Amino acid sequence: MGAPSGRGSAAVPIRKLAMDLSPALPIRLLIVDDDPQIRAMLAEYLATFGMEAEGAEGGTAMRAAMSKQEYDLVILDLSLPGENGLTLCREIRESSNLPVIMLTARAELADRVVGLEVGADDYVTKPFEMRELVARIHTVLRRSRADVRRPAPAAPGHEVRFAAWRLNTTLRQLVDAEDTVVPLSNAEFRLLLTFIEHPNRVLDREMLINTARGRDLDVFDRSIDLLVSRLRQKLRDDPRDSALIRTVRGEGYVFTGTVEH
Structure with missing residues (x-):
């Protein structure tokens, strides 16, 4: 060692x-x-x-x-x-x-x-x-x-809803339809919050790296792809038939869920 x-x-x-x-x-x-x-x-x-x-x-x-x-x-x-x-x-x-x-x-x-x-x-x-x-x-x-x-996009304690999910941006808790809390890492929370703040917009990898990962040290395109993959797993979003995070080939990703504040 x-x-x-x-x-x-x-x-x-x-x-x-x-x-x-x-x-x-x-x-x-x-x-x-x-x-x-x-x-x-x-x-x-x-x-x-x-x-x-x-x-x-x-x-x-x-x-x-x-x-x-x-x-x-x-x-x-x-x-x-x-x-x-x-x-x-x-x-x-x-x-x-x-x-x-x-x-x-x-x-x-x-x-x-x-x-x-x-x-x-x-x-x-x-x-x-x-x-x-x-x-x-x-x-x-x-x-x-x-x-x-970081200021939340909703009032303190208010839950942002999308599909069958709820995200409390103050407590940083992701909750499913059965009221089960799904743990998110810092990077996963930042990425999901970025998607929620920019629904139905194609976000390129550079933008996601800068806003979701929050650092410019030793980052690379593959890391953001892995981060998206981890978030999809947490959201149970099949990339082959995505209902929330869709891949736009050659450009980046787009969050297609309907966001309710």
Whole structure:
């Protein structure tokens, strides 16, 4: 398993990011990695930026820590023995919108795609500069907190309805016809909200990347296609006979559901 690069000294621009992000409250992180040296090294370095980091060696320790403490973000190693990072990321995403940055020892596109597919908000390839990880933590947290502050298209607490679905844009809950809440990741919620705000309009991939994914770092066309596929699965919308999200070949996607506020 690769280790972080030791060349990551504190940089002034990143310290400014830390001050701008939350000068009053410390950022609480959970580092899930089976290597105790990496956990200790990351926790010590991140503490210089006012972050409180705890370590967990695997899935069992991660669940125990999360049952006792609330965290702002999870740093999750992909190559864990037993329950790997993909399994744990999927588990986190099924029950919460807690941001996840995945650490991977490989740089192949397949690893990045699968990580995004199961709901990771970002990924960092080992070995990495410590400064890069700090910057990505702030980027993910800024995006996550911006989602919370983003004005909803309807009054607070009001549900937007389409087909047999209801989306509460304040609680960020998607509810089906049987009143079952279907968990959405941050990216899935942003994408669905973007579609709802622009019904019956063809939205190209660039527009969806910029508004739904909310970042310009390391994005690629395939990632937005995977995100649409995940959202379709949540909405039980068969792409071969779509009733909600239709593919427009060579252009992008169009949301065809009737939206009621």
